[in-house]
C-alpha cells in the first residue's frame with residue numbers, strides 16, 4: 560500500500576503580471592516525507608511553498624493538503640491549521656515576549672487556556688533548547704535563537720506538515736547549525752517537511768527527495784545520493800558546482 564499523500568500539487572501555474580513564475584509544477588508529498596527544494600535565485604521555490612499554505616494565490620492547477628483543496632470555501636484556513644511555516648526573517652511579533660509569541664496561536668486558534676498554552680510553549684522551548692529565553696523579547700535574542708523560537712511557535716500549533724523557506728539564510732554562519740540541528744531532530748521524529756534550502760549537508764542527512772527548480776519548473780528530482788552522484792540535468796550540475804564552491 561502506498562504511503563498517505565499529504566500534499567498533492569498538480570499542473571500549478573502562476574505569474575506575477577507578465578512574469579511566469581511557476582510552470583506546470585507537479586509534486587506529491589507523502590506523510591513523513593522530507594523534501595528539500597533547491598535552485599537558483601528567482602526560480603520560484605518560495606512562491607511554490609507559499610502557494611501550499613495559501614500565502615500566494617495561483618492562476619491554475621490544484622493543491623490538496625491532507626485532502627483539503629485550497630480552492631474550496633474555508634480551504635485556506637483549514638490548510639493553515641495543518642501546516643506550519645518558518646520564514647527566512649523569523650517573523651516573530653517584536654512587541655511580545657518569546658512566551659507570548661508561542662502562546663498566542665494556541666490560545667486564539669485552538670482555545671487553550673493561558674496555563675495550558677504556557678505549559679505547551681515551555682515544552683517546545685525545551686525542545687529547541689532555549690527555555691531560559693521565555694521572558695525576553697525577540698530583539699534580545701540572537702538570530703539562531705529567534706529562528707528556534709519561530710520553529711517552536713509553529714510546533715505549538717501541532718502542524719501535520721512543516722514548510723521552511725530558507726530558514727538559515729539570514730543567519731550568521733556560526734548560528735546555522737543550531738537551527739539545522741533542531742530541524743534534523745524534527746525530521747528524525749517523522750515530521751513531514753518541505754524545506755527550501757541550499758544547505759546540502761542538511762539535504763544529504765535528512766532529505767528523502769531533492770527537488771531542483773529552475774525557471775519556475777521542476778527540472779530534476781530524486782534521492783540525494785542519486786542526484787548528487789549523477790545529476791541528469793546540466794543545469795542542476797552547474798548549480799551544484801556553484802553552491803558547493805562556497
Ligand SMILES: Nc1ncnc2c1ncn2[C@@H]1O[C@H](COP(=O)(O)OP(=O)(O)OP(=O)(O)O)[C@@H](O)[C@H]1O
Pocket residue numbers: 575580598599600601602603604605606607
Ligand atoms: N510579489 C511579487 N511580485 C512580483 N514578482 C514577484 C513577487 N514575488 C516573487 N516575485 C518574482 O518571482 C520570481 C520567483 O520568486 P521566488 O521568491 O519564488 O524565487 P526563489 O527561487 O525563492 O528565489 P530566492 O532564492 O532568491 O528566494 C522572482 O523573479 C521574483 O522576483
